[in-house]
Amino acid sequence: MIWIKRNVYVFQVKGTVFCTDGNGALVDITAKSSAYLPVQEASIHKIKHVEEVGIVPGLREEFMIIGENEADxxxxxxxxxxxxxLAWERCRQLQAEDVVLKGKVVGANKGGVVALVEGLRGFVPFSQISSKSTAEELLDKELPLKFVEVDEEQSRLVFSNRKAMADSQAQLGIGSVVLGTVQSLKPYGAFIDIGGINGLLHVSQISHDRVSDIATVLQPGDTLKVMILSHDRERGRVSLSTKKLEPTPGDMIRNPTLVFEKAEEMAQTFRQRIAQAEAMARADMLRFQPESGLTLSSDGILGPLASDLPAEGLDLSDVPEAEEV
Structure with missing residues (x-):
């Protein structure tokens, strides 16, 4: 196969590895001369030996011819x-899909931090980082990111942590079910990472049955489904529950797999109960405030008393256009 990259022809060939050493691997490409894969060309990641990335004798793979050794x-x-x-192609695809992804911080300069995504190094300006953490505090941490710019020709990858956090928080509706990872355990509960945001699963919200030792139910690194109980955006606090997702009391202790399978179904039931309770509360409020001039229609919609509406309908000619506040 022939590739054209930046007006330069490059050749791609099939080859079989037949020998490896400390510097790379010898490859049979059925050519008259031998071919060599240097260790620095064996992977997009830094490695010390080709076998670290599965390059062993017998491996048949597609290789790109990038030059010739004049000595032999x-x-x-x-x-x-x-x-x-492939990494650049993947980044372009992820940018088009506008997804939130994780990037590991591997470096920094005066303007921001360098994050590794899909094996490529991209830049996150400090102005696009939601926390007030220093570069040293962020080093080796994983940040939720969204693409700002993907330009292979200029070798520019720019990310935003702010956009990723805003997108994640927009999905944290009360009663919604999200996937999380247990980060740490405390006597009072477990801290769960939900898309880069830390939420607290209080010990009283793990199960309807009493949990005396959280470690008997959860361990750091566990992946689980949790329901959002509350979200304080100003303080950045998120309260979580698996208790509300139990089909029967104690399932989170006895059969957590069942809890996760039924999570969306149980959350939907919970949201319906909340909606019904709110509707009843509104109805009770109107019964005690008849002077408000509002009533509930037969389908539960709050509005003005029918007798107060002009027979010919409402005049909407003077209503101003809606504008963003």
Whole structure:
């Protein structure tokens, strides 16, 4: 196969690894001369030996010819170049889908931090980081990110942590079910990472049955479904529950798999109960405030008394256009 990259022709060939050493691997590409894969061209990630990424004798793979060794006329191969092409393509796809993804902070400069995504190094300006953490505090941490710019020609990848956090928080509606990972356990509950946001699953919200030792139910690293009980945006506090997702009391202790299978169904029932309670509360309020001039219609819609409406309907000619506040 022939690739054209930046007006340069590059060749892609099939080859079989038949020998490895400390510097790379010898590859049979059925050519008259031998071909060599240097260790630095074996992966998009930094490795010390080709076997770290599964390059062993007998492996048949697609390689890119990137040059020739003048000393012995052997061809120089690369897997790294192919992986870079695929990584850029993947980034363009993720940007088009406008997804939130995780990036590991691997470096910093005076303007922001460098994050690793899909094997590529991208830049996150400090102005696009939602927390007030320093670069040193963010090093080696994973940040939720969204793409701002993907430009392979200029080798520019720019991310925003602020946009990712805003997107994640917009989905934290009361009663919604989200996937989380247990970060740490405390005597009073478990801290759960839900898309880059830490929520508290209080010990009283794990199960209807009493939980005396959280470690008997949850462990750091566990993945689970939780329901949002409350979200204080100003303080950045999120309260979670698995108790509300139990089909029968104690299921979270006896059969957590069943709880996660029925999570959406149980959450929907919970939201319906909340909606019914709110409707009843509104109805009770109107019974004690008849002077408000409002009533509930037969379908539960709050509105003015029918007798107060002009027979010919409402005059909407002077209503101003809606504008953003």
């Amino acid at each position: 006329d052997s061809l120089i191969l690369s897997l790294r170049s192919i992986q870079f092409e």
